[in-house]
Every structure is written in structure tokens, then in C-alpha cells.
Amino acid sequence: MAISRRDFLKNTAAAVALSSLTGISTEAKVQLNKDKKELLSGTKMFKAPCRFCGTGCGVQVHTKDGKIIMTEGDPKAPVNLGLNCIKGYNLSNVLYGKERILYPxxxxxxxxxxxxxxxxxxxxxxxxxxxxxxxxxxxxxxxxxxxxxxxxxxxxxxxxxxxxxxxxxxxxxxxxMASAVAAFIRTFQADEPMGSYEDFEHADVFVTWGANMAEMHPILFSRLVAQKETNGSVLFDLTTRESRTSDEAETVLLMKPQTDLAILNAIANYIVANDLYDKKFVEKNTRIKMAQIEPGYGIDPISAPHLANMENAQRGRKKAGAGTPMSFAEYKKFLSTYSFEYAEKLSGVPAGKIKKLAKAYADPSLKVMSLWTMGFNQHTRGVWCNHLIYNIHLLMGKISEPGNGPFSLTGQPxxxxxxxxxxxxxxxxxxxxxxxxxxxxxxxxxxxxxxxxxxxxxxxxxxxxxxxxxxxxxxxxxxxxxxxxxxxxxxxxxxxxxxxxxxxxxxxxxxxxxxxxxxxxxxxxxxxxxxxxxxxxxxxxxxxxxxxxxxxxxxxxxxxxxxxxxxxxxxxxxxxxxxxxxxxxxxxxxxxxxxLFKTGSSKDLAPYEEYVKARGLCWPVVQDKKTGEWKETKWRYNAKYDPYASKALGGKKEGIIFYKATGNKATMWCCPYEPSSEIPDNDYPFWLCTGRVLEHWHTGTMTNRIPALHRAVPYAKMEMHPDDAKKLGIRRGEKAKVSSRRGTAFYEVDTHGRGKPQKGLVFIPFFDENNPINMLTLDHYDPISKQPDYKKCAVKIEKA
Incomplete structure (x- = not known):
């Protein structure tokens, strides 16, 4: 059931916000429509996906005299149904900023x-x-x-x-995205999510793990909010910093950095210890391996000599991605350490909140959609985080069906x-x-x-x-x-x-x-x-x-x-x-x-001409032998929707089978909690976390050159808990000196902004070309995926 454009715009919070911004009279709206009609007179229209994030919103590009004069959301696009975020609404300006490079x-x-x-x-x-x-x-x-x-x-x-x-x-x-890639392949022997965005219109519970969707994926978050409004669905937000996503959540779990591993294992322990898992599904569709513990952190002694001894000790072990088969009984014993109380001790999240989330995952009557982005992936144990979320969905059989599934979100188009x-x-x-x-x-x-x-x-x-x-x-x-x-x-x-x-x-x-x-x-x-x-x-x-x-x-x-x-x-x-x-x-x-590479591989693509006509197609795209129609696949591994799953099940039209996996069984990986490589100490007592803001994208190469977006957020600020700022004698709006073992920078302090860090943590976005926070970050990474961890390093803060 795809949401209709009418219901989407009616129920989404983003649409309400946009309406309030354009709260004008009927006469003025008529005049605006007249002006738009005149503006578009004699123009050509092209369909295209948006240039920014990985959501893939459809836009209509209007050109005249060799120049784009306007872009707007494409109402025929199934991703966004005509709605755009603030970056999408300013998309026409992306080509016409200052400092375009014109010649070799x-x-x-x-x-x-x-x-x-x-x-x-x-x-x-x-x-x-x-x-x-x-x-x-x-x-x-x-x-x-x-x-x-x-x-x-x-x-x-x-x-x-x-x-x-x-x-x-x-x-x-x-x-x-490398950690998501590695975990998909290690679990299913095939990459990318099994579901589609239509999951948003079926889920009863949403869980965001280190994903500020309200700012990073606002159109998808609008679909999430629309489902909350129409279906009464609920949102759990797990984060190290409260955000606009947290504002919409029924339950916020504010955790210490890196401790998502412990929380994930505590949820799995609750499901297994209380015999709540789907036994038939687990026995038929899964196998279990123990991950190689202490695999290292990708530390380079040149940039982090204080961590060299730890890195050398861990690198002497087996290959980081190695695994040892284990029985379900052994897995159960491993999980038993991760009680709600132990997870609370490590994470700081009250045991009652973790239990509430675990019950939602364990309730067979509730469809659960787990969503994550950089909080999971930019992580020295990012592959493990991905594995542990798959474990929970596999234990409950909540996967590869509308509204049920793990869904990693991407940041680039x-x-x-x-x-x-x-x-x-x-x-x-x-x-x-x-x-x-x-x-x-x-x-x-x-x-x-x-x-x-x-x-x-x-x-x-x-x-x-x-x-x-x-x-x-x-x-x-x-x-x-x-x-x-x-x-x-x-x-x-x-x-x-x-x-x-x-x-x-x-x-x-x-x-x-x-x-x-x-x-x-x-x-x-x-x-x-x-x-x-x-x-x-x-x-x-x-x-x-x-x-x-x-x-x-x-x-x-x-x-x-x-x-x-x-x-x-x-x-x-x-x-x-x-x-x-x-x-x-x-x-x-x-x-x-x-x-040619994709045909017959279960990642089939349609011919070029089909994409010219369509607003995109979700692979595998397979031609119907009777009608000749090229049909997309919304849910992989489910025989009702995926022709490859149906074929693997002997032509049946129902059932789930992980047909790319060895023995058709997904691998559940047993992964312990392990701390970050660099943690706060007496010399550098604060955590530093980086990320994005709604108005800007990545390093700001494009958005800093779009006047409206640059005016909205012209430079990066440091978000800080007000108690931390007070203790250091720093007021909101004043400059602070931020130092790591690798560098120093100065930022204006914001103690009451849209983001609310926990005590002991500061957040600084990385879009500011003139004051790049990556001068301070540490080039440590997940040893399996080789993806750096931008979310955790130690800094000290001083009044400038």
C-alpha cells in the first residue's frame, strides 16, 4: 500500500510546517499560481532525482533560454510525491554559485x-x-x-x-556506508536493504539508531511522521545527542558513545532468554558465528602514538573479519551477560527504557522498522552494530515484508x-x-x-x-x-x-x-x-x-x-x-x-528505455514473460514479491528465503561490546561528535554557494550542554577553544540550539569550509569495513 500524495501532504509534519511558512490569503495564492504559470510559459520540463542526499527525491527541472529557472518536487515521483526539503527547494541554484571552475x-x-x-x-x-x-x-x-x-x-x-x-x-x-555494506554481505551474502520506502506506510514501530532523520533525511522522516499521524505508530530514538528527530519520539534513549552495542545485545538477550524468538524461522533461515574479538581500530602511530601499543596488541590476533561457528545454546549463554541493568551501567540509559524497546521488538503483533545512518556506520565497531540489528530482526522473523525490516539509509545520491x-x-x-x-x-x-x-x-x-x-x-x-x-x-x-x-x-x-x-x-x-x-x-x-x-x-x-x-x-x-x-x-x-553484469544475478536492471519512461525502478527488475512488462521488486527474499525468492522456493508465492546466502541461511554474528579507541580523560575530557545540519550537505561545496542556505547557517557552531558551558564560564554566543591531540579550532558556543548534547559531549558539523572540524578528528576506523569513526574522539574545551 503506497501512500497517496493527498494523504502524505495532509498528514506530514513537514507539509504543515511549509503551510505555516506560506500562510497567506487565498487571493495571494491565486496570484502566486498566476505568476508561476507566467514564469513557466515557454519552458521545457525534465525529470531528475535530486542532487543531494541518498533519499532520491524526484524533481521537475524547468529550463528556458539554456538556463534552469525553477525546480520543484515531482508529484509523480514515488519517493517524495512532490515534496522537497529546504535543500531540494533551493536546488535550481546549485549550478549557479560563485567559484564555478570554468577551464582546465x-x-x-x-x-x-x-x-x-x-x-x-x-x-x-x-x-x-x-x-x-x-x-x-x-x-x-x-x-x-x-x-x-x-x-x-x-x-x-x-x-x-x-x-x-x-x-x-x-x-x-x-x-x-562501508560498514553497512560489509555487514549486509557477511550476513546475507548480498548488499543493500531488502525493503523499500513503502515500509514507512506499514510499520507500527520505528527505531532510529544514531540517525537524525528529521534533518538528514527529512522527506523520509515526513513519511514516518505521516504514519504516526494516521496509524498511531511510535518512534524510539537512540542517540548521543537529542535532536529534532528526538522531538517527535515517544521514547528517547540518550546513550553514552559506543554503547549501542551493549543495548543491542540486551534486546537480543531479552528475546532469547524469555523464549520469544521465532523458533521455526531461526532454525530454517539462520546460522550463528562468533566474531573475532578485539580486532583493532585502524590506528596509525603517526597520528595517534598514544594508541599504538593497544593497536599493536590487537592486530596480533586473527583476521578482523574472522568468525567461529557456534550453537544457539552458546549464543544464548553469551547474551546472558547483557542484562538490562548491565546495559544501563554501560550506556547510561535506564533499564526500563531499554526493556520497553525490547518489548516492542519482541511483540509479534507489531511491525518494526529499524533505521540508521552514520551513528552506526561511522563507528569503530560499525559492522558489529549492523550485525546486531540484523540479529534482532532475524530472531523475530521481522524482515523482508511490508513494515518489518532493518533499513540502512544512505547519505549520497x-x-x-x-x-x-x-x-x-x-x-x-x-x-x-x-x-x-x-x-x-x-x-x-x-x-x-x-x-x-x-x-x-x-x-x-x-x-x-x-x-x-x-x-x-x-x-x-x-x-x-x-x-x-x-x-x-x-x-x-x-x-x-x-x-x-x-x-x-x-x-x-x-x-x-x-x-x-x-x-x-x-x-x-x-x-x-x-x-x-x-x-x-x-x-x-x-x-x-x-x-x-x-x-x-x-x-x-x-x-x-x-x-x-x-x-x-x-x-x-x-x-x-x-x-x-x-x-x-x-x-x-x-x-x-x-x-550485462546484472542480468540473471538477482540484481537485474531493465533496459535503458524503461528508465527513460519511469520515475525509477527498484531492482531486481525482471521482465514478465507473458506481458513483456518490466517489474520492479519492493521486498527482496520474499516469494510474494521477489521472483528470485519464488524460484528458490520451487515456484511458491509465499515464504522468505535468503537465496544468496550459503545454504540459504543468513548469518547471525555474535559481537560483544567493546569501547572506542580514544576515550575522554583528564587531559581531553569531552567527547567530540561530528555530523550534518538540515541546511547544508557534506563539506558545503554546493550548499555554501546557495545564498539562501548559506544565509540560514553561515558557519558551524559548537553545540554544548548548558551545564558544561556554565562550569567552564562560557556563555552562549561566546567563542570556545576546542583542542584534540591533532589540532585546535575556535567555535561559537550554542547551548540552546536545535541539538541538545548530553553532558560531556560536544557536537560540531563539518560543512564549514573555512573552519573544518576534521582538523581535530581521528583517522581510526572499523577494521572490517575500513570506515572511519567521525563520531568519537577526545577533546578539551577552553574559553577563548
């Missing part, structure tokens, strides 16, 4: 100077030839993005892995479609992983024309993003090409990475649309077309693949990122592997080649 540039005598495209491409290609000849493919790397279009990411991966024979390519999605599905990670292929010979054979057949050439695709994973940044900093990479991201602001502990004293002879190439810290450090800057200045596809968090056409031309001499790649590939003698860079059909050709 090469650094000469220390300064970036304008050059022709021919000079820039020849300069890059000559360096590649020299480095590849003298040092080999391991000396080059590419930092990509969850903002790449699907065809761009596909070309980049093929260029690196099959063309240059290097797996040193990784997306910035490593920083936001194509983190799923490009990074995860195309496989732009250092270990991935469009199907499978580089370590698997059969997967390399499939890639070799499509990419190189012969499966026997699989040995030409390296079998060893390349550098993940943090490793890539460390290698470049130390001068061990001769070429690093950055596209569609800003790692010299977005990476943790950026002070070390911005120092080019050890890599002054290396070449840093940056393809981008606006000036950033990354372009400031670059040796070559290539102007990039953005969003509807090019044709493309994005894939959102519900597995929905969406297409758009080019609506306007890019400014100056800017070209799309694929053009950049194809131009260099041509100069390197790899042109035969790709369409011509100026071929108007190149996006279609690349997409159709990419589809």
Missing part, C-alpha cells in the same frame, strides 16, 4: 594557470605513461564518489581495474547505485569481488572480450580511502585523481593530509565543479559538469535506479567526469574499451554494457 588548469611555478583541454589531457596522460612504465599500476590511485553517476563510476572502475590494471580506486562512500552496485570500491567488481576468480572471469569477458584474461584484472584489493590518503601523504603514490568529492576536507585528521611536503613530486588531479580545499592543493584541475548539465543515472537507498537527461549546457569549458576519463583513456591507448568521449549515446552504451 595546471599548476605552474606554484600557481594554477588556465590551459587548453588538449594541454591538460596530454599533461596527465604523459605522467601516467611515465609512472606506469617506471613504477607500475600500484603507484596510481583514484578517489571516487557516491555522487558519480552510475555510468561515470562504471567507466572509472573499468578504466582503473581493466585498463590500468590497478585496484587502487575507492569512493568517498567508504566514509559513509548514488552511494548505492554507483559505489555499491557498480563496485567502485577497491575490492569490488560490478558483480562480486576481485579476489574471486569466477568474478574476474565475468568481468574479463565483458571488459576485455575473453574470460581467460581474468589474470589481467588484479586479484588483490587496492587501497581503501583512508589508506589511499595515507599513502599519498607519504609520497608513495605518484598519481592520485580525485573526482566528484573533496577528501582534503572530508577525511578525518585532514591536517596531516593537507601537508604536501612529502609528496610534492606526486601529481594530484582534481575534477570538480567548484573550488575546494582539494582543488587548492591540486596540480591539475579539470572543470566538471554537474547534475543536469549532463545525462546520468543515480541509485538510491531503496535500490531505485533513476535516469535523467541533460537539461542545460555546462558553463565555460566544463565537461562531464566521464569525458575526463575517456579523454585520458584515449591518450593511453585504451580508447577501444570505451565509447568516444563526444558520442551523444555514450551514457546509453555504457549503461547497457553495465546491465
Amino acid at each position: 588548469e595546471i599548476r605552474k611555478n606554484g600557481k594554477l594557470e588556465r590551459v587548453s583541454w588538449d594541454e591538460a589531457i596530454n599533461y596527465i596522460a604523459d605522467r601516467y605513461k611515465k609512472v606506469l612504465k617506471e613504477k607500475g599500476p600500484n603507484a596510481v590511485a583514484m578517489a571516487g564518489s557516491g555522487q558519480w553517476t552510475i555510468p561515470e563510476g562504471y567507466v572509472a572502475s573499468k578504466f582503473m581495474k581493466a585498463g590500468l590494471k590497478s585496484n587502487n580506486i575507492d569512493p568517498n562512500a567508504r566514509y559513509c 548514488s552511494a548505492c547505485g554507483t559505489a555499491r552496485e557498480v563496485g567502485t570500491f577497491a575490492h569490488k567488481l560490478p558483480i562480486g569481488v576481485v579476489m574471486n576468480k569466477k568474478h574476474r572471469e565475468i568481468a574479463a569477458k565483458i571488459w576485455l572480450g575473453d574470460a581467460k584474461k581474468e589474470n589481467e584484472i588484479p586479484s588483490k584489493p587496492g587501497f581503501h580511502m583512508t589508506k589511499m590518503m595515507r599513502e599519498f601523504e607519504r609520497g608513495r603514490l605518484d598519481i592520485m585523481w580525485v573526482q566528484c568529492c573533496n577528501p582534503f576536507t572530508a577525511s578525518p585528521n585532514i591536517a596531516r593530509f593537507r601537508d604536501r611536503s612529502l609528496n610534492k613530486d606526486s601529481m594530484l588531479i582534481v575534477s570538480d565543479s567548484y573550488r575546494t580545499a582539494s582543488t587548492d592543493l591540486a596540480d591539475v584541475v579539470l572543470p566538471a559538469a554537474m547534475w543536469v548539465e549532463k545525462e546520468g543515472f543515480y541509485g538510491n537507498a531503496e535500490r531505485r535506479t533513476q535516469h535523467w537527461f541533460q537539461a542545460v549546457l555546462p558553463p565555460g569549458e566544463a565537461k562531464d567526469d566521464m569525458w575526463h576519463l575517456l579523454a585520458v583513456a584515449e591518450k593511453l591507448g585504451l580508447g577501444h574499451m570505451f565509447p568516444d568521449k563526444d558520442d551523444p549515446q555514450k551514457v546509453k552504451k555504457v549503461f547497457e554494457e553495465y546491465r
Whole structure:
């Protein structure tokens, strides 16, 4: 049951808020509609997904005389039904900000100077030839993005892995979704959520784990609120900082950082100890493994010498991702330690609140939807957190059906479609992983024309993003090409990475649309077309693949990122592997080649033309043999909705089967609570947590250049508990000095803002280009997913 646009707008709190902002007379509304009609006279309309977060809202793009004059929510889009958040409503301005990069540039005598495209491409290609000849493919790397279009990411991966024979390519999605990816694969042997956004219209209980949806995913949160209004559903919010999401919650569980692991195990313990789990489902569909304890924290002694001894002690153990089979009885015994009282001792959350949440999960009559984002994923035990939420849903059989399921939300518009599905990670292929010979054979057949050439695709994973940044900093990479991201602001502990004293002879190439810290450090800057200045596809968090056409031309001499790649590939003698860079059909050709990897894999995609017509389709998209219609799949592993599940169950139309998993059984992982690597002490007594605000997106490259959004929140503030501020003699609005073991910065203090941190914790968003909080953060990460933890490091606060 998909919600109707009428009911959605009627019941959503966001719609009410918007109505109050436009509380004007009927006469004025008539005049506005008349003005809009006049404004749109003689315009062309294009459909497109929004450029910002991973929700994938549909928008209508109106153009006239070669320029976008207006964007608005697309009422036909199933994701948002015409509603946009504040960033979406200001989307038309994203192309027209100050500091657009218009021409190629090469650094000469220390300064970036304008050059022709021919000079820039020849300069890059000559360096590649020299480095590849003298040092080999391991000396080059590419930092990509969850903002790449699907065809761009596909070309980049093929260029690196099959063309240059290097797996040193990784997306910035490593920083936001890698823990979710690793846990999905380790549990189900297949990535991405099994449900769809229609789950919001079926759930009785919502649980947000480290997810401020009201600001980070406001349109989805509007669907959640609409369900609360119409169905009486309830929201539990687990967080280290009360937020606007908390304001809508019936129950807020304010926990100490890292202790979500203990709370999750306490819920599972309640279900198992009280014999409330679905025995038939568990026996038929699951198996259990014990995770490798104390697997390390990805600590680099250069940036964290005080943690080196701990890291060395833990790294001496088995592989971080190793697991040991265990029986259900052993699992039950392990969980018995995690009583509600023990979880309260660790987390600070009252035992009664944890029990209330556990009862909601355990009640077979209630449909539960668990949602999370960076609070889980940017975590030194992020993979474990993901595992433990899957455990709860698997224990209760609350999975793969409308309103029941774990749902990880993504932060970038194509983190799923490009990074995860195309496989732009250092270990991935469009199907499978580089370590698997059969997967390399499939890639070799499509990419190189012969499966026997699989040995030409390296079998060893390349550098993940943090490793890539460390290698470049130390001068061990001769070429690093950055596209569609800003790692010299977005990476943790950026002070070390911005120092080019050890890599002054290396070449840093940056393809981008606006000036950033990354372009400031670059040796070559290539102007990039953005969003509807090019044709493309994005894939959102519900597995929905969406297409758009080019609506306007890019400014100056800017070209799309694929053009950049194809131009260099041509100069390197790899042109035969790709369409011509100026071929108007190149996006279609690349997409159709990419589809070959997916057909018959349970991740099937429809032909190009189907996406041109549709407002996106959720894969697997399988053609009905009788009608010829291409049908999307809303709930995977459920035979009622998923043709692959039906096939695995012998043609039955009901039942759940995890058909990609070994023996058709999902793995429940037994994972203990373990503390963060760096914790507050006498010298650095506060926790530092970073994140986003409603008005801005990521490092602010785009939103800081949209006047309305910049005016709304022009700079980052530090949210702080009023009691902490009072103790330090700091008043609201005054500046504070914030220091970690890696750096110092100054921020205005806000003690009564929209966010309310617990005592002992401060929150600072990372959108401020002029005052980046990542100067202070620690580059520690989950040892399985290699995803950094931006949510926890120790700082001290002083009055400035």
C-alpha cells in the first residue's frame, strides 16, 4: 500500500510546517499560481532525482533560454510525491554559485594557470605513461564518489581495474556506508536493504539508531511522521545527542558513545532468554558465528602514538573479519551477560527504557522498522552494530515484508547505485569481488572480450580511502585523481593530509565543479559538469535506479567526469574499451554494457528505455514473460514479491528465503561490546561528535554557494550542554577553544540550539569550509569495513 500524495501532504509534519511558512490569503495564492504559470510559459520540463542526499527525491527541472529557472518536487515521483526539503527547494541554484571552475588548469611555478583541454589531457596522460612504465599500476590511485553517476563510476572502475590494471580506486562512500555494506554481505551474502520506502506506510514501530532523520533525511522522516499521524505508530530514538528527530519520539534513549552495542545485545538477550524468538524461522533461515574479538581500530602511530601499543596488541590476533561457528545454546549463554541493568551501567540509559524497546521488538503483533545512518556506520565497531540489528530482526522473523525490516539509509545520491552496485570500491567488481576468480572471469569477458584474461584484472584489493590518503601523504603514490568529492576536507585528521611536503613530486588531479580545499592543493584541475548539465543515472537507498537527461549546457569549458576519463583513456591507448568521449549515446552504451553484469544475478536492471519512461525502478527488475512488462521488486527474499525468492522456493508465492546466502541461511554474528579507541580523560575530557545540519550537505561545496542556505547557517557552531558551558564560564554566543591531540579550532558556543548534547559531549558539523572540524578528528576506523569513526574522539574545551 503506497501512500497517496493527498494523504502524505495532509498528514506530514513537514507539509504543515511549509503551510505555516506560506500562510497567506487565498487571493495571494491565486496570484502566486498566476505568476508561476507566467514564469513557466515557454519552458521545457525534465525529470531528475535530486542532487543531494541518498533519499532520491524526484524533481521537475524547468529550463528556458539554456538556463534552469525553477525546480520543484515531482508529484509523480514515488519517493517524495512532490515534496522537497529546504535543500531540494533551493536546488535550481546549485549550478549557479560563485567559484564555478570554468577551464582546465595546471599548476605552474606554484600557481594554477588556465590551459587548453588538449594541454591538460596530454599533461596527465604523459605522467601516467611515465609512472606506469617506471613504477607500475600500484603507484596510481583514484578517489571516487557516491555522487558519480552510475555510468561515470562504471567507466572509472573499468578504466582503473581493466585498463590500468590497478585496484587502487575507492569512493568517498567508504566514509559513509562501508560498514553497512560489509555487514549486509557477511550476513546475507548480498548488499543493500531488502525493503523499500513503502515500509514507512506499514510499520507500527520505528527505531532510529544514531540517525537524525528529521534533518538528514527529512522527506523520509515526513513519511514516518505521516504514519504516526494516521496509524498511531511510535518512534524510539537512540542517540548521543537529542535532536529534532528526538522531538517527535515517544521514547528517547540518550546513550553514552559506543554503547549501542551493549543495548543491542540486551534486546537480543531479552528475546532469547524469555523464549520469544521465532523458533521455526531461526532454525530454517539462520546460522550463528562468533566474531573475532578485539580486532583493532585502524590506528596509525603517526597520528595517534598514544594508541599504538593497544593497536599493536590487537592486530596480533586473527583476521578482523574472522568468525567461529557456534550453537544457539552458546549464543544464548553469551547474551546472558547483557542484562538490562548491565546495559544501563554501560550506556547510561535506564533499564526500563531499554526493556520497553525490547518489548516492542519482541511483540509479534507489531511491525518494526529499524533505521540508521552514520551513528552506526561511522563507528569503530560499525559492522558489529549492523550485525546486531540484523540479529534482532532475524530472531523475530521481522524482515523482508511490508513494515518489518532493518533499513540502512544512505547519505549520497548514488552511494548505492554507483559505489555499491557498480563496485567502485577497491575490492569490488560490478558483480562480486576481485579476489574471486569466477568474478574476474565475468568481468574479463565483458571488459576485455575473453574470460581467460581474468589474470589481467588484479586479484588483490587496492587501497581503501583512508589508506589511499595515507599513502599519498607519504609520497608513495605518484598519481592520485580525485573526482566528484573533496577528501582534503572530508577525511578525518585532514591536517596531516593537507601537508604536501612529502609528496610534492606526486601529481594530484582534481575534477570538480567548484573550488575546494582539494582543488587548492591540486596540480591539475579539470572543470566538471554537474547534475543536469549532463545525462546520468543515480541509485538510491531503496535500490531505485533513476535516469535523467541533460537539461542545460555546462558553463565555460566544463565537461562531464566521464569525458575526463575517456579523454585520458584515449591518450593511453585504451580508447577501444570505451565509447568516444563526444558520442551523444555514450551514457546509453555504457549503461547497457553495465546491465550485462546484472542480468540473471538477482540484481537485474531493465533496459535503458524503461528508465527513460519511469520515475525509477527498484531492482531486481525482471521482465514478465507473458506481458513483456518490466517489474520492479519492493521486498527482496520474499516469494510474494521477489521472483528470485519464488524460484528458490520451487515456484511458491509465499515464504522468505535468503537465496544468496550459503545454504540459504543468513548469518547471525555474535559481537560483544567493546569501547572506542580514544576515550575522554583528564587531559581531553569531552567527547567530540561530528555530523550534518538540515541546511547544508557534506563539506558545503554546493550548499555554501546557495545564498539562501548559506544565509540560514553561515558557519558551524559548537553545540554544548548548558551545564558544561556554565562550569567552564562560557556563555552562549561566546567563542570556545576546542583542542584534540591533532589540532585546535575556535567555535561559537550554542547551548540552546536545535541539538541538545548530553553532558560531556560536544557536537560540531563539518560543512564549514573555512573552519573544518576534521582538523581535530581521528583517522581510526572499523577494521572490517575500513570506515572511519567521525563520531568519537577526545577533546578539551577552553574559553577563548
